[in-house]
């Protein structure tokens with residue numbers, strides 16, 4: 001049994017829902033992100049938010065998977081500040097939706113000034129509406145600097161770190177995130193970011209408190225079964241079932257339940 005707390009099902013097929021259910025998935029959360037192309041208007045985001053709040057929950061339910069979502073304009077498209085602010089203005093009407101857990105995945109991509117400004121405006125929106133936050137951290141050489149900028153901005157805004165998940169952590173950022181009281185997510189990819197093996201190493205070094213794993217499955221090379229594959233890796237290394245359940249079920253359940261809306265198909 002597991003929860004995949006970060007997977008972009010809008011870009012996956014219905015067969016993937018079936019395979020995930022067969023592997024023991026009982027709940028997912030799907031943050032808003034870049035669609036693989038830049039949208040030309042806020043109306044494109046309006047339709048996307050309807051997909052995330054209306055259509056995907058029904059598709060998931062057919063396989064006994066409880067579906068939840070997070071809303072935002074991703075940093076890549078936030079470079080256009082006019083568009084970003086229009087999108088920010090339509091988010092509040094969706095926040096009351098029964099499967100909406102908060103604002104995400106927000107963060108930085110190239111660590112630009114515009115991205116940071118729109119990031120801060122998302123944080124304000126989350127504070128105004130008492131929403132939890134899911135953070136995207138940049139890739140490769142921009143990751144460490146971007147993670148520090150993001151954590152500083154969250155602390156300056158007075159956000160409770162216990163209600164923020166910082167995703168895509170790797171060996172060089174995980175300690176920073178945990179030490180400052182935030183939750184950390186490891187994204188398991190077949191090649192880039194964390195592989196299931198690297199994630200297992202990180203658990204062995206940094207422990208299992210306030211940390212989870214997710215597949216971040218999307219339209220690119222990625223694996224919607226990455227979480228159960230990491231469970232297998234941990235089993236092969238001799239970890240106890242209790243430990244495996246902590247990182248793949250109990251931790252996401254504890255964090256996400258703070259929203260008051262999270263449920264699994266066991267509920």
Ligand SMILES: [Zn+2]
Nearest residue numbers: 031033105216
């Ligand atoms: Zn993502």
